[in-house]
Amino acid sequence: MQLCVSLDNATQEENLALAQTLQGFDIWLKVGFRSFIRDGKEFLEKLKAINPNFKIFLDLKLYDIPNTMADAAVEICKLPIDMFNVHASAGKDAMTTVMKRIENIPHRPLVIAVTALTSFDNETFTYIYNEDIKTKATKFAKDTFEAGMDGVVCSAFESLDIKNSTSKKFITLCPGIRPFGEDAADQKRVADLNLAHEQQVDFIVVGRPIYKATDSKKVVKRILDNI
Numbered sequence: 001m002q003l004c005v006s007l008d009n010a011t012q013e014e015n016l017a018l019a020q021t022l023q024g025f026d027i028w029l030k031v032g033f034r035s036f037i038r039d040g041k042e043f044l045e046k047l048k049a050i051n052p053n054f055k056i057f058l059d060l061k062l063y064d065i066p067n068t069m070a071d072a073a074v075e076i077c078k079l080p081i082d083m084f085n086v087h088a089s090a091g092k093d094a095m096t097t098v099m100k101r102i103e104n105i106p107h108r109p110l111v112i113a114v115t116a117l118t119s120f121d122n123e124t125f126t127y128i129y130n131e132d133i134k135t136k137a138t139k140f141a142k143d144t145f146e147a148g149m150d151g152v153v154c155s156a157f158e159s160l161d162i163k164n165s166t167s168k169k170f171i172t173l174c175p176g177i178r179p180f181g182e183d184a185a186d187q188k189r190v191a192d193l194n195l196a197h198e199q200q201v202d203f204i205v206v207g208r209p210i211y212k213a214t215d216s217k218k219v220v221k222r223i224l225d226n227i
Contacts, residue, residue, distance in 0.1 A: 001196065001227045003220070004028035004057055004173070006207030007047075012039045018210075019050050021217050025224065028055040028082070030205055036060065044080050055082040057173075057203075061114050063087035066094040070101035077105050085153055088113035088140035089129075095147035103148075110171065112151040113144040115158065118176035118190070134158060138165050145170055151202070156191035159199035173203035179223050180209075193226050 005022065007015040007029055015035060029047055036043070036058065047054055058081045062069045069086060076084050086098060095113060102108050115137040116125055125133045134157075141152045141162040151171025154162060159172040176190040196204050206223065213219045 001201055002028060002203050003223055003227065004030050004203050004205045005210050005220070006030045006032070006175075006205055007035055007211070008032060008207050009211055012043055014211075015039075015043075016046060016050070018216060019047050019054070022220055023051040023054075025220055026053065027220065027224075028057050028203065030057045030059050030207075031081075032059045041079055048080050056080065057082065058084040058109075061085055061087050062098075063090045064094075066091075066097035069094050070097045073098045073102050073111070074105075077102055077108055081109055083110040083112065083150075085112045085114055086149075088115050088144050088152065092143040092147050095144060095149055099148040110150040112153055112171060112173055113140065113147075113149055114153040115140040115144075115162075116154065118155045118174075134161065138162055141166055141170070156196045156199045156201050156204075159196075159201045163200055168200070171202045172200070173205065174199075174201045175205040175207075177204040177206050178209060179204075179206060179219075179226070193223070197227075 005027055009015045019029060044056055047056060062072055069090060086095060116133045122133050129136050137154055137158045138161055142165055144152050145166040151173060152162060153173050155176055156174045159174060162172055163170060174196060177196060178190045179193045210216050210219050
């Protein structure tokens with residue numbers, strides 16, 4: 001299991017300060033919409049300059065027609081990142097198109113697909129997708145696997161079912177992790193480290209419990225000691 005820290009602070013300066021604090025750790029950093037739209041490629045380069053061994057997950061959740069997604073994926077592969085994601089609900093054809101377009105790019109990043117956002121509870125998810133989360137997330141994961149992608153974004157609650165339906169090597173990256181039972185905030189389906197272990201999660205994404213902590217370094221060390 002690997003730790004991915006969300007850089008979701010309000011400013012670039014705060015995010016860089018957090019990365020500086022954590023520069024001694026072998027971790028992933030998640031860069032999302034706000035940070036990338038505001039700070040761009042230069043921000044990614046600054047993170048790599050702090051520690052070239054930092055792995056960067058660019059969390060932009062591509063969702064469009066197949067050709068547009070594939071064009072965007074090619075451009076993303078030119079950035080100094082190690083993983084990015086798309087939405088599985090864009091469809092199997094779109095995901096297959098993305099993977100075919102980038103298959104010959106040397107050292108391409110990992111590509112994973114979002115199944116069900118962890119902000120959904122089952123009722124609101126079913127209203128939109130007409131199936132319960134567990135059933136649909138597994139279907140999305142099968143499509144992602146068959147499209148040749150490397151894994152999925154899911155909650156920890158779906159991780160083991162997804163691996164059993166695809167492959168033990170198929171990556172599950174799980175947001176909404178509250179390592180030691182911290183407050184869930186705006187997440188609906190949260191899990192602690194024990195559940196993540198039981199569900200064979202590959203990547204845990206942790207945000208607020210780290211970047212809002214008075215001693216972020218101490219929290220990260222505690223998490224790594226437990227995984």
